[in-house]
Amino acid sequence: MREVDVAVIGAGPTGLFAAYYAGFRGLTVAVIDALPEPGGQVTAMYPEKLILDVAGFPAVKGRELVANLVAQAAPFHPDYLLGVRAEKLSYVDGRPVVGLAGGEQLACGAVVVTGGLGSFTPRPLPVAESFTGSGIVYFVPQPTELTDRNVLIVGGGDSAFDWAATLAPLARSVTLTHRRDRFRAHAATVERVRDLPVRIVVNAEVTRLYGEEHVTGAELTVRGGPVETLPVDTVVAALGFTADLGPLAEWGLALDRRHILVDSAMATNLPRVFAAGDITEYPGKVRLIATGFGEAATAVNNAAVAIDPTAHLFPGHSSDGM
Numbered sequence: 001m002r003e004v005d006v007a008v009i010g011a012g013p014t015g016l017f018a019a020y021y022a023g024f025r026g027l028t029v030a031v032i033d034a035l036p037e038p039g040g041q042v043t044a045m046y047p048e049k050l051i052l053d054v055a056g057f058p059a060v061k062g063r064e065l066v067a068n069l070v071a072q073a074a075p076f077h078p079d080y081l082l083g084v085r086a087e088k089l090s091y092v093d094g095r096p097v098v099g100l101a102g103g104e105q106l107a108c109g110a111v112v113v114t115g116g117l118g119s120f121t122p123r124p125l126p127v128a129e130s131f132t133g134s135g136i137v138y139f140v141p142q143p144t145e146l147t148d149r150n151v152l153i154v155g156g157g158d159s160a161f162d163w164a165a166t167l168a169p170l171a172r173s174v175t176l177t178h179r180r181d182r183f184r185a186h187a188a189t190v191e192r193v194r195d196l197p198v199r200i201v202v203n204a205e206v207t208r209l210y211g212e213e214h215v216t217g218a219e220l221t222v223r224g225g226p227v228e229t230l231p232v233d234t235v236v237a238a239l240g241f242t243a244d245l246g247p248l249a250e251w252g253l254a255l256d257r258r259h260i261l262v263d264s265a266m267a268t269n270l271p272r273v274f275a276a277g278d279i280t281e282y283p284g285k286v287r288l289i290a291t292g293f294g295e296a297a298t299a300v301n302n303a304a305v306a307i308d309p310t311a312h313l314f315p316g317h318s319s320d321g322m
Helices: 013-024 040-045 062-076 126-130 158-167 187-194 246-250 289-307
Strands: 002-009 029-033 079-082 086-092 095-100 105-113 119-122 150-154 173-177 198-201 204-210 217-222 227-231 234-237 241-244 259-261 273-275
Touching: 002 013, 002 095, 002 289, 013 029, 013 040, 013 062, 013 105, 013 289, 029 105, 040 062, 086 246, 105 289, 126 204, 150 158, 150 227, 158 173, 158 187, 158 234, 173 204, 187 198, 273 289
Parallel strands: 002 029, 002 105, 029 079, 105 273, 150 173, 150 234, 173 198
Antiparallel strands: 086 095, 095 105, 119 241, 204 217, 217 227
């Protein structure tokens, strides 16, 4: 059984700041996330989107914000357990033990849950269910890997248009198709993509994929119009996600629908289990990344006292020793 002072469950912006703050407080920390990269939904859904409501940044791309948060925590050497789901919670001698998928157990002084919207699963592309080859993706963690590819993006939300804007200067061709003629994406983003070399096909569905080991083409059927076959090397299915608490729902946490109830110390109803970020609920809750940062610091400071009752709740400002 591995041991760590604080287990942070969720590697989104709030979780990454919690990892920094735990390190600042001299605590060892492990960051657990089912996704293969840090950044949570920011990395998965809008890495190239400008975020405008983080203090100190007039505008910052999602990917850059995540990179900066990882760099901020790096001096304290957090242990990243990525692509791994936290499944069970038990207690040994009053200390939480987090059971991970695969059977590993992590003994903790405290747990800080920063899971955003919880576990989220990409909505599948229906035509892909019968396609056995590769080339259908739901995230684009490394856009440069699609350089000189023919890319088909399916969807009409912010993620679809963000990927289109990102891939337009890299790919050989980019086609974005949506089953309606109205988009959920922000109007300014849509207009920006319209000015790029991106073909937009509306009122259309992908009705067939071609290829054996890898996708080579796609059939688009336009409502009331023609059927068209496109050369395609990669299909980006940006159809949104379904979210739920996953195994956390079975831990015995007090919940308000999909959110974890916390008090002003960000403490849950379970001993030594705290929560911060979008996953939490309390009177007056505002779901912003900026809010999550403050909640993470509150949760970690109170976790530090739970681990060591002689510790100070407020350790001083990080600039005090400068």
